[in-house]
Amino acid sequence: MWWKTTSVLILIYVIIAGIGVPLKPGIDRVAPLSSKAGQSIELQVFGYNSTFSETASEKIRVWLEFDSLHAIQSGKVDVKNDTTLLASFQIPARLPQNKQSVLLNVIVDHPTNGVSLLPAALEVLADTAVNTDAGNWNEHPISQLHVIKDFSYPYRNVIYETIRNTYFHVPMWFALMFMFIASVYYSIQYLRNPVAENDRRAVAFTETGLLFGFLGLVTGMLWAHYAWGKAWSNDIKQLMTAVALLVYLAYFILRASFDEPEKGARLAAVYNIFAFSSLVPLLYIIPRMFASLHPGATGNPAFGSEDLDNTMRLVFYPSIIGFTMLGVWMAQIRYRSLRLRDRLADID
Amino acid sequence: MKFFKTPRILTLILFLVIHLPLLQAQGNRDFMRETGKIYVVIGVILIIFIGIVLNLIRLDRKLTKLEHQLNEEKNEQSH
Amino acid sequence: MNFFSQFFTLLKKEFIIEFRQRYAISGIVLYVFSMVFVVYVASISIKGQAQVWNILFWLIVLFAGINAVVKSFVQESGARQLYYYQLVDPSTLVLAKVTYNTLLLLVLNLLAYGTFSLVAGNPVKDLGLFALVILLGSIGFAIAFTFISSIAAKANNSATLVAILSFPVILPILLTLLRLSSIALRVIQDTAFQKDIINLLAIDGILIALTFVLFPYIWRD
Numbered sequence: 001m002w003w004k005t006t007s008v009l010i011l012i013y014v015i016i017a018g019i020g021v022p023l024k025p026g027i028d029r030v031a032p033l034s035s036k037a038g039q040s041i042e043l044q045v046f047g048y049n050s051t052f053s054e055t056a057s058e059k060i061r062v063w064l065e066f067d068s069l070h071a072i073q074s075g076k077v078d079v080k081n082d083t084t085l086l087a088s089f090q091i092p093a094r095l096p097q098n099k100q101s102v103l104l105n106v107i108v109d110h111p112t113n114g115v116s117l118l119p120a121a122l123e124v125l126a127d128t129a130v131n132t133d134a135g136n137w138n139e140h141p142i143s144q145l146h147v148i149k150d151f152s153y154p155y156r157n158v159i160y161e162t163i164r165n166t167y168f169h170v171p172m173w174f175a176l177m178f179m180f181i182a183s184v185y186y187s188i189q190y191l192r193n194p195v196a197e198n199d200r201r202a203v204a205f206t207e208t209g210l211l212f213g214f215l216g217l218v219t220g221m222l223w224a225h226y227a228w229g230k231a232w233s234n235d236i237k238q239l240m241t242a243v244a245l246l247v248y249l250a251y252f253i254l255r256a257s258f259d260e261p262e263k264g265a266r267l268a269a270v271y272n273i274f275a276f277s278s279l280v281p282l283l284y285i286i287p288r289m290f291a292s293l294h295p296g297a298t299g300n301p302a303f304g305s306e307d308l309d310n311t312m313r314l315v316f317y318p319s320i321i322g323f324t325m326l327g328v329w330m331a332q333i334r335y336r337s338l339r340l341r342d343r344l345a346d347i348d
Numbered sequence: 349m350k351f352f353k354t355p356r357i358l359t360l361i362l363f364l365v366i367h368l369p370l371l372q373a374q375g376n377r378d379f380m381r382e383t384g385k386i387y388v389v390i391g392v393i394l395i396i397f398i399g400i401v402l403n404l405i406r407l408d409r410k411l412t413k414l415e416h417q418l419n420e421e422k423n424e425q426s427h
Numbered sequence: 428m429n430f431f432s433q434f435f436t437l438l439k440k441e442f443i444i445e446f447r448q449r450y451a452i453s454g455i456v457l458y459v460f461s462m463v464f465v466v467y468v469a470s471i472s473i474k475g476q477a478q479v480w481n482i483l484f485w486l487i488v489l490f491a492g493i494n495a496v497v498k499s500f501v502q503e504s505g506a507r508q509l510y511y512y513q514l515v516d517p518s519t520l521v522l523a524k525v526t527y528n529t530l531l532l533l534v535l536n537l538l539a540y541g542t543f544s545l546v547a548g549n550p551v552k553d554l555g556l557f558a559l560v561i562l563l564g565s566i567g568f569a570i571a572f573t574f575i576s577s578i579a580a581k582a583n584n585s586a587t588l589v590a591i592l593s594f595p596v597i598l599p600i601l602l603t604l605l606r607l608s609s610i611a612l613r614v615i616q617d618t619a620f621q622k623d624i625i626n627l628l629a630i631d632g633i634l635i636a637l638t639f640v641l642f643p644y645i646w647r648d
Contacts, residue, residue, distance in 0.1 A: 048384070160386075161388075165392050215395060222388060226385055226388045254592060267581055271578055274634075274641060277634075277637055278596040278599060282598065344417050
């Protein structure tokens with residue numbers, strides 16, 4: 001019984017920490033979006049979760065960055081309120097590497113909020129009318145940044161708060177994998193020792209795995225709708241997951257199409273092992289061959305370390321454990337109901 | 349376990365289906381698209397919760413059926 | 428009897444059965460011809476695109492393959508299967524079946540390639556690679572379809588079951604084949620296709636190993 005209570009306690013912790021812990025401050029957007037070389041502009045920076053007015057405006061530094069060698073620092077910074085500040089820049093007349101247009105990152109360094117970055121925020125076009133050499137790209141290199149280490153989740157543009165879905169959507173896949181591994185284990189056990197016990201366990205774990213797969217697919221579609229713009233973008237992982245669910249639906253069709261339950265159980269166990277082995281290339285080899293919108297797309301089917309910081313790990317791993325234990329619990333109840341059904345059928 | 353009978357669940361789902369578009373219609377933009385998108389997280393948690401609850405209801409019904417079967421058999425034996 | 432003499436006897440038996448019931452093999456060949464023709468007529472408007480040719484070719488191969496292999500277990504009556512069961516080792520039997528079906532699919536695929544390139548043109552630029560892809564595809568399809576049809580033959584509604592059970596399993600092979608053959612058609616440029624070939628060989632290897640280990644459990648009745 002203790003592990004059932006533990007799984008619920010872990011999940012309560014995951015939900016509270018997953019929703020309660022704030023995001024790091026970040027830059028939501030800037031205005032204007034484009035400018036010309038050689039001009040001086042007043043850039044409006046809109047913060048997210050930020051407390052700009054917490055310190056004197058002289059201590060806030062703002063840069064426009066092209067790469068590590070090319071960056072300009074703002075002259076005067078004017079804090080309007082907690083989430084808005086004005087920074088004036090004199091953009092040099094020549095663009096780095098003599099390009100016609102460049103996309104610059106905006107970097108804000110704040111003593112208490114820490115450093116935040118908005119990639120490709122401002123587009124600067126070359127202006128042929130200006131032919132002075134005024135301005136220099138590396139007068140004030142980016143240095144002495146305030147890196148704040150506190151208990152908060154990283155800020156990512158576009159996904160914002162939905163980074164918390166990492167604790168609810170991703171563990172579905174881990175739980176699914178554990179359920180299917182357990183199911184295959186009991187299928188192998190059934191072939192070695194054909195007692196109904198092993199078959200019932202395999203069925204219960206497969207059903208629970210399918211539930212997690214379905215939930216993972218639906219939650220993924222909801223997240224994708226707001227992060228990628230479309231609920232179904234034919235991403236290779238979405239397709240492969242849909243196919244994996246088809247495999248296990250076929251498993252239940254196969255079971256149901258035999259008159260003698262013993263024969264159905266044996267052949268379903270064989271198919272389960274066969275299908276699980278084909279799931280490995282489906283989920284781990286094929287996604288490497290095609291481009292994907294998922295993080296860690298090229299080469300790494302799992303999560304890259306840059307997608308998960310230490311604070312997130314403190315919630316992410318417990319979440320996997322919690323959902324897996326909850327899955328085992330659900331599978332156990334299903335297994336017990338199957339056993340009850342079989343016992344009743346034997347009496348008949 | 350009369351509580352989990354279908355009509356109530358259906359009423360709840362109908363309520364949500366009817367009211368969600370109304371909630372959305374109040375703002376010009378989809379409320380889930382607000383800066384921060386925290387409602388997407390709430391939505392994901394709700395989907396998982398509803399999925400697990402629906403699974404529990406399914407199990408509950410199966411067990412109720414088995415209990416009925418068991419009771420019938422006991423009655424037959426006692427007669 | 429040792430393994431090899433058993434294996435070759437069984438392989439010979441497959442050929443003898445096939446040539447005794449000549450209508451079955453002629454049926455499959457006709458199936459390929461009519462499918463090629465129907466696909467060609469239906470896709471005249473999009474002719475000339477190498478990628479379309481590629482996809483249509485592999486769909487023809489897939490459906491011809493599934494029809495050719497399914498009969499290998501369904502055509503044999505229960506009594507005859509019981510007879511084999513007493514005589515031979517099930518692993519040897521399934522290996523003979525897989526070998527025979529590989530050869531059958533190889534012939535059918537070459538036939539499909541010949542007729543399809545006759546009517547719809549031949550966009551293949553790298554013939555060596557394409558031949559290798561056809562060979563690997565025949566092996567993979569033969570293993571998966573033989574195994575699945577041996578499961579489905581035990582059930583009542585076999586034809587539907589084979590499609591339901593095998594398409595998800597075949598998908599990794601099909602996707603890799605499509606990718607490799609579009610490299611052979613020069614639709615996409617990729618110099619590192621050796622990795623895909625190794626993937627395909629690995630999948631084929633896993634499938635044949637599983638078939639070898641699991642088939643005795645299907646066979647037992």
